[in-house]
Amino acid sequence: MTAKSLVEIVFHGRGGQGAVTAANLLVAAAFKDGNKGVQAFPVFGAERRGAPIRAFARISDSEIHLRSEIYEPDIVIVQDESIIELVDILKGLKKDGTILINTRKKPKDFIFSKTFRVATVDATSIALKHDILVGGIPVVNTPILGAIPKILNKVTLKSVQSVVQSKWKGEQGILNVKATQDAYDTTEVNK
């Protein structure tokens, strides 16, 4: 659990997986939890569905002056495990940093778990279980959000669920909230 005043987070996902939405919802939840400075932004370029993309989030106790990209994150979130082979997800990660991965594997299955704190959650299965699909594709960002309070004490599951509930109304909202709970309950952390 980090107690830093500023936490910088990089999301790695594929175009269409909702990395930008996840970053936005995360900072909305963080703001509810009393973090006065929050910021979420995408990397802009040629965005294509399925191509590796990044999104950024900053969470702080006080107003954030930074406007630049994040080069030395505290937390890296991998929405799609296959990206690890394409992108250097560890680039710039702080020594005491954390990696959260959507995977069926366990933290010890990743070689970098020897040096970094690694958390795993099977967000894809959770999305399929709760029927959270867009165009037949599981939307992993809600379960990912549910896993974050396990690795970051600046954000509570309660706030995440409240933000998710206001984003998706009715039955969809209930399913998404259940998915965050499942993710929170099943996230495994190596240290």
Next chain:
Amino acid sequence: MTMMIDTGNYIAAKAAIMARPAVVAAYPITPQTTVVEGIAKYVDTGEYKGEYICVESEHSAMSACIGASAAGVRTFTATSSHGLLLMHEMLHWAALARMPIVMCNINRVVGPGWNIWADQNDSISQRDTGWIQIYCSSNQEIFDTVIQSFKIAEHEKIILPVMINYDAFVLSHTSMPADIPTQKEIDDFLPAYKPHWKLDVNNPITFGNIIAPMSYYKVRKAMQDAQEHAKTIIPKITKEWEQTFKRNHGGLFEEYKTEDAEFILISSGALGAESKAAIDELQKKGLKVGLARLRVFRPFPTEEIIRLSKKAHLIVIDRNISIGNEGAMFNEIKAALYQKSDAKVIGYIAGLGGTDVTYKDIEKMCEKAVRGKTKTNEWYGLRED
């Protein structure tokens, strides 16, 4: 009052409709598009009840705003880069005709090569059109400045259009919190627009007709006087805003930790916010560097710059270049000090083409300047490869 966590563009759209313009005319262009989209959504929900005119180009957008403004109503538009440049003729027209139009311009590179990222060459190239130019550094400042700008533009001693500039993506597409006052609070601060003149079929006047050289000369002088008035009226209006809303992003400048400064960094836009993090680090190291974030580029704050130069030497970072000369702010700051100050002025070009400039970069620029090692008109971070 409610908190809104959203992008600079959606927050600009919210501010625009809360100012109750009777007419919005705009044409979409990356990265301004979501301002237009945001306003269109408010038309759909019924929150915006004014006339929303879809036009076929930015030249037409500005023309429609001029028509509406001449008919005596509050008008708003937004654009970026090539859109702003396509408006060029009508930008002169709006200012010369003394139309208090308010426009957001999202600072984006001019092509070719095609590039959608941030630099200020679009708006800097329009500096002689007569528009007031304000540069913002946060989403909250964008909201507050849009509302304030109508009051500035419509002030009886100004009556000029206002261009609010903010960085492509770095602000336009970054979500940050902004405090949104109630509609009543906005209405109290910014009452309904009362035009000083208007085109009226029941009271016909001629307008925009051919005029003799001396009359035109007077038109230009009146515009210059209006810009001079704006130098004192803009800080008064931001102060008035502060009394109600307890926030002030600065008048012509926002000063940050300049108390004992031996050097003052002058930067603008998103770089101006990032600079604060650099100043914090520099002062931790014992370097006496403060920040004056330039908010208003037209009218140019000559007197304020002279005042700053009496306290400290100046370091200027321009995210623009007047090709064949130097950064526009560096150039004008030196001119302002001519025969008025012995302060050193050190200039950098940085962040053109949307290249990222971090607080560590700004720290390095300032440290080098303090050590007297900066080359004349130095381009920071330009790789050789």
